[in-house]
Amino acid sequence: xTGYGDYLLPMSTAAQERERGAEVAxxxxxxxxxxxxxxxxxxxxxxAVTVARAIGEAYPVFQLPPITIxxxxxxxxxxxxxSISASTLYAxxxxxxxxxRASGVERLVLVSGxxxxxxxxxxxxxxxxxxxxxxxxPSENDWAAARVAGGVELTAVSxxxxxxxxxxxxxxxxxxxxxxxxxxxxxxxxDRERFLTLGLGAYTESGVVGRxxxxxxxxxxxxxxxxxxxxxxxxxxLDR
Numbered sequence: 001x002t003g004y005g006d007y008l009l010p011m012s013t014a015a016q017e018r019e020r021g022a023e024v025a026x027x028x029x030x031x032x033x034x035x036x037x038x039x040x041x042x043x044x045x046x047x048a049v050t051v052a053r054a055i056g057e058a059y060p061v062f063q064l065p066p067i068t069i070x071x072x073x074x075x076x077x078x079x080x081x082x083s084i085s086a087s088t089l090y091a092x093x094x095x096x097x098x099x100x101r102a103s104g105v106e107r108l109v110l111v112s113g114x115x116x117x118x119x120x121x122x123x124x125x126x127x128x129x130x131x132x133x134x135x136x137x138p139s140e141n142d143w144a145a146a147r148v149a150g151g152v153e154l155t156a157v158s159x160x161x162x163x164x165x166x167x168x169x170x171x172x173x174x175x176x177x178x179x180x181x182x183x184x185x186x187x188x189x190x191d192r193e194r195f196l197t198l199g200l201g202a203y204t205e206s207g208v209v210g211r212x213x214x215x216x217x218x219x220x221x222x223x224x225x226x227x228x229x230x231x232x233x234x235x236x237x238l239d240r
Contacts, residue, residue, distance in 0.1 A: 010065060026061050026109050029110055097127070145226050152219055163210015173220065
């Protein structure tokens with residue numbers, strides 16, 4: 001893929017970006033948190049970059065390197081998970097926005113691979129009030145459409161973490177990152193009423209909430225294609 005090769009980091013030069021002249025930047029925001037015994041801690045970052053990379057093949061955008069550690073406090077029960085505070089994430093995104101503006105890029109899309117980064121929604125809301133163009137992608141509706149397009153069987157409620165959708169995307173884009181025994185780790189826990197208070201560990205010992213056994217590369221391919229299509233709506237909103 002252009003500008004990436006086999007890397008998760010963008011490899012373009014300043015001269016190439018000057019020639020491209022992109023008016024919209026993409027900032028992938030992932031996490032470093034447990035994803036069961038068969039997906040890497042960096043799963044959310046890999047997915048965010050994969051989505052951003054696919055978007056970059058279809059639209060003229062400026063690819064930024066990902067934020068790899070974010071707000072994963074709900075996964076603190078598992079060794080390996082590392083978090084930063086919401087205020088730190090807020091500050092980093094705000095600083096990136098100001099730096100982009102200084103170089104002439106006025107519009108920024110946060111490509112989020114981790115649903116626990118609730119503060120990103122606040123960053124985007126505040127940017128709009130200040131007259132700055134920012135968007136958060138994918139939205140819940142974008143993810144729902146991607147599930148349908150990919151033929152994902154479970155809803156987001158049941159397929160919450162390291163399940164059918166996430167495993168499918170990695171099977172499609174980075175199959176070497178998926179453990180061979182992924183189909184043996186199904187666990188459902190739809191009733192998570194006190195999730196924010198208790199953390200995910202109160203509902204799953206393995207760290208999985210979903211059915212990775214249903215995953216396939218074809219589902220991941222269809223879901224990713226849907227997200228690329230949905231991104232057109234983001235650009236339209238930023239152009240208003």
